[in-house]
Amino acid sequence: MNENLYALFAKAADKAGDTPFIVEGGRTLLSYAQLDSATAGYAHALAASGAQPGDRVVVQVEKSIENVLLYLGALRAGMIYVPLNTAYTPAELAYFIGDAEPAVLVCDPAKLDALAAVSGQARCLTLDARGNGTLVDAVAAVAPMPFKTVARGEDDLAAILYTSGTTGRSKGAMLSHGNLSSNALVLKDYWRWRRGDLLIHALPIYHVHGLFVALHGALLNGSTILFHRAFDVDKVLADFDRATVLMGVPTFYVRLAAHAGLTRTACAKMRLFISGSAPLLEATFEEFAEKSGHRILERYGMTEAGMITSNPYDGDRIPGTVGYPLPGVSARVCDDKGVEMARGEPGVLEIKGPNLFKGYWRNPKKTAEEMRPDGYFITGDVATMSEDGRVSIVGRSKDLIIAGGLNIYPKEIELAIDAVPGIGESAVIGVPHPDLGEGVVAVVTREAGSPVDEAQVLAAIAHKLARFKQPRRVMFVDALPRNQMGKVQKAALREAYKDL
Numbered sequence: 001m002n003e004n005l006y007a008l009f010a011k012a013a014d015k016a017g018d019t020p021f022i023v024e025g026g027r028t029l030l031s032y033a034q035l036d037s038a039t040a041g042y043a044h045a046l047a048a049s050g051a052q053p054g055d056r057v058v059v060q061v062e063k064s065i066e067n068v069l070l071y072l073g074a075l076r077a078g079m080i081y082v083p084l085n086t087a088y089t090p091a092e093l094a095y096f097i098g099d100a101e102p103a104v105l106v107c108d109p110a111k112l113d114a115l116a117a118v119s120g121q122a123r124c125l126t127l128d129a130r131g132n133g134t135l136v137d138a139v140a141a142v143a144p145m146p147f148k149t150v151a152r153g154e155d156d157l158a159a160i161l162y163t164s165g166t167t168g169r170s171k172g173a174m175l176s177h178g179n180l181s182s183n184a185l186v187l188k189d190y191w192r193w194r195r196g197d198l199l200i201h202a203l204p205i206y207h208v209h210g211l212f213v214a215l216h217g218a219l220l221n222g223s224t225i226l227f228h229r230a231f232d233v234d235k236v237l238a239d240f241d242r243a244t245v246l247m248g249v250p251t252f253y254v255r256l257a258a259h260a261g262l263t264r265t266a267c268a269k270m271r272l273f274i275s276g277s278a279p280l281l282e283a284t285f286e287e288f289a290e291k292s293g294h295r296i297l298e299r300y301g302m303t304e305a306g307m308i309t310s311n312p313y314d315g316d317r318i319p320g321t322v323g324y325p326l327p328g329v330s331a332r333v334c335d336d337k338g339v340e341m342a343r344g345e346p347g348v349l350e351i352k353g354p355n356l357f358k359g360y361w362r363n364p365k366k367t368a369e370e371m372r373p374d375g376y377f378i379t380g381d382v383a384t385m386s387e388d389g390r391v392s393i394v395g396r397s398k399d400l401i402i403a404g405g406l407n408i409y410p411k412e413i414e415l416a417i418d419a420v421p422g423i424g425e426s427a428v429i430g431v432p433h434p435d436l437g438e439g440v441v442a443v444v445t446r447e448a449g450s451p452v453d454e455a456q457v458l459a460a461i462a463h464k465l466a467r468f469k470q471p472r473r474v475m476f477v478d479a480l481p482r483n484q485m486g487k488v489q490k491a492a493l494r495e496a497y498k499d500l
């Protein structure tokens with residue numbers, strides 16, 4: 001049997017027939033009946049560009065239907081899809097491209113020159129936000145031809161998604177066809193996908209949430225996607241009159257709850273609101289429930305494992321908890337040696353299951369550091385588990401900031417700031433932010449006599465780091481607080497600057 005994830009989608013597409021697949025601004029861009037030939041074109045174009053099954057296809061482009069088809073075409077062709085955040089600077093991209101060694105690189109035409117120097121052996125194709133570029137020309141050049149989806153086993157890689165640990169250097173999480181299909185199938189049942197469901201898709205498609213959880217959910221169910229290039233609260237609300245499902249990061253719900261248009265009447269047709277990627281504040285949950293009449297279903301996941309736990313569809317959706325391990329997933333809360341804690345006691349969440357990744361790309365050492373000998377993965381999230389197995393995420397043992405659902409690794413920013421002339425040292429922290437959950441703040445010291453100021457620091461790092469990672473404030477101090485071991489006390493800094 002072909003375990004290629006696309007084979008599952010093809011089966012669902014056959015059943016869905018003329019159902020619209022992607023609708024944007026009220027216009028059907030593609031139906032399920034057209035999915036086979038549309039993705040065949042992309043698979044052929046990638047193969048004609050010289051990529052073989054198992055080769056990496058690195059993609060940094062704006063969200064578009066062509067981008068969706070490129071992803072599905074790469075799956076069909078048995079290639080390994082490597083999506084990158086559009087906010088990354090050329091300096092950041094150089095690392096990913098060097099590490100992934102792609103056969104094909106697809107980027108925005110505006111970035112082509114900057115990337116030429118770092119693209120190595122990769123064939124460069126372009127795709128702009130309006131769906132034009134040499135990739136689309138290559139698709140047009142192959143003429144309509146059937147494509148036999150390349151046979152893949154469940155352990156063959158479908159995608160590599162970059163994510164970072166405490167070191168600040170991103171690692172590629174290797175996800176197999178089996179990882180992705182097992183998770184998608186479980187979620188189809190768990191969230192009760194049904195005939196007639198329409199999904200509002202307003203997330204980026206370079207992360208697990210938008211690319212896998214949302215897109216796969218709709219594809220597997222043959223559901224129409226109401227496609228939004230970005231999250232615009234007015235436009236998303238306007239779709240509530242025909243949609244049934246919304247998936248979003250907590251910032252979506254903060255903005256929706258603050259909107260006068262969020263009423264029970266406006267939400268009467270909606271079936272399910274799902275939140276994840278960052279903690280949903282209880283206050284947001286309650287305000288949203290009060291105004292919309294819907295209790296948001298919060299779930300928890302990560303790049304290395306897709307979705308891990310979820311609040312129940314029928315049972316109690318309790319704010320501040322992320323629900324139960326999904327069917328097939330085992331979870332335990334342990335101390336730093338891997339010894340299980342008593343129920344209710346906080347510890348680090350460890351997990352195992354068919355959704356768990358195949359390790360970090362070309363980095364067995366890092367993979368081994370984050371795995372227990374019995375196959376459990378150490379998530380770095382601090383959790384408690386109730387007597388009946390319900391999980392609450394209560395903190396993080398990894399040094400990570402999550403702003404608007406995007407992960408930011410302080411170490412990477414600290415390294416950039418430390419290199420600024422006149423800076424002694426730095427500590428980067430997340431402080432509460434009403435819209436994004438957390439906001440980035442840098443606390444720094446000056447070298448003796450240096451006049452370096454906030455504007456100079458920000459200007460010096462601007463070309464190195466994606467905008468979303470750049471601190472919103474730089475605070476100067478005489479010395480960073482340290483504990484007896486010499487470690488910077490970030491908790492003390494977070495407390496000191498919590499009202500910034």
Ligand code: MLC
Nearest residue numbers: 203204207208209231251277301302403404405406467468
């Ligand atoms: C945008 N900006 C951000 C930001 N998004 N800053 C910090 N964090 C973010 N997440 C900055 C821009 O650089 C810009 O800065 C300004 O905000 C306005 O940009 P924008 O593009 O207009 O922002 P907006 O459309 O409001 O975007 C906010 C958002 C978006 C929350 C809607 O970031 C988003 O869609 N986030 C979802 C991320 C996601 O998919 N996460 C899932 C990861 S998977 P300036 O200064 O230039 O104005 C995962 C696993 C799991 O975690 O469990 O799901």
Ligand code: AMP
Nearest residue numbers: 276277278279299300301302303393407
């Ligand atoms: P990423 O590396 O981008 O996949 O981000 C995964 C991280 O996001 C997890 O390790 C958690 O720290 C965080 N996360 C995801 N979902 C939730 C949630 N519902 N509540 C709290 N944290 C979450």
